[in-house]
Amino acid sequence: MKKSKQEGRGEHPLLKLIDTSKIPAHVAIIMDGNGRWAKSRGLARIEGHKAGIEGVKAAVEAAQEVGVKYLTLYAFSVENWKRPESEVKELFNLLDHYLEKEKEKIEEEQIRFRTIGRLNDLPKKTKKNLEDVQNKTMNHKGLTLTFALSYGGRAEICDAIGKMIGKAKMGEFSSEVTEDIVQKYLYAPDLPDPDLLIRTSGEYRISNFLLWQIAYTEIIILDVLWPDFRPEHFYEAVLDYQRRERRYGGVSE
Numbered sequence: 001m002k003k004s005k006q007e008g009r010g011e012h013p014l015l016k017l018i019d020t021s022k023i024p025a026h027v028a029i030i031m032d033g034n035g036r037w038a039k040s041r042g043l044a045r046i047e048g049h050k051a052g053i054e055g056v057k058a059a060v061e062a063a064q065e066v067g068v069k070y071l072t073l074y075a076f077s078v079e080n081w082k083r084p085e086s087e088v089k090e091l092f093n094l095l096d097h098y099l100e101k102e103k104e105k106i107e108e109e110q111i112r113f114r115t116i117g118r119l120n121d122l123p124k125k126t127k128k129n130l131e132d133v134q135n136k137t138m139n140h141k142g143l144t145l146t147f148a149l150s151y152g153g154r155a156e157i158c159d160a161i162g163k164m165i166g167k168a169k170m171g172e173f174s175s176e177v178t179e180d181i182v183q184k185y186l187y188a189p190d191l192p193d194p195d196l197l198i199r200t201s202g203e204y205r206i207s208n209f210l211l212w213q214i215a216y217t218e219i220i221i222l223d224v225l226w227p228d229f230r231p232e233h234f235y236e237a238v239l240d241y242q243r244r245e246r247r248y249g250g251v252s253e
């Protein structure tokens, strides 16, 4: 039996400050700033995306060290289709490359790989690669790593309503609409709501990410550009999260 990395904690000094009784189960990240990172170096935007792979590796490593169970990364939005065709093509090539390179690590560390979004919009080859990794890793017991691809929060809600209407037309939907029922029609109904949402690059917006799921998520905006994101940024965000009081509309204890 291969060992999950979540079993052992690393040595970073910030890690020791983290309260193990208050670990966010689900961390979601809006990985932003690749283009600006490249621009500031006089490079093409795609170089920023390539460098952004380091940010992805850092986030995965840090999530495992901290003992986070679910990590969800916003990699491509429904609105990102507006970008130049060449950039979009390069982004999916990079994703194919990442999956190929990380195959062994995903296996060794028992990472359960998932996706959310309109996968049918993706290039056929990429969609197949993603489905293969998902199928191979569905019983893995380590970190659940979800990539949001051709994802939009509104699109997800529309898709859920569409599925519900479809069921209703077949006469299979008779119950009252509750939050729990809507949840069942989302892309990944079994994922808990994120406890913590991190956005890099200093932008104070949600950009259509997980609109339904972030109702009570704690939000942290970091000034770092995504290619510069390292495990310490993740640890600092978790420490900041642990200092907050989540009231969910109630009153202080």
Ligand code: IPE
Residues within 6 Å of the ligand: 031, 032, 033, 034, 035, 036, 037, 075, 076, 077, 080, 091, 201, 226
């Ligand atoms: C995030 O970086 C990656 C994707 C949205 C695919 P950006 O490409 O948005 O970088 P900026 O925001 O232009 O700097």
Ligand code: IPE
Residues within 6 Å of the ligand: 030, 031, 032, 074, 075, 076, 077, 080, 203, 205, 207
């Ligand atoms: C959000 O970043 C989408 C992803 C990180 C995939 P964008 O760069 O697309 O968002 P805006 O345009 O700044 O809101």
Ligand code: MG
Residues within 6 Å of the ligand: 032, 033, 034
């Ligand atoms: Mg951006």
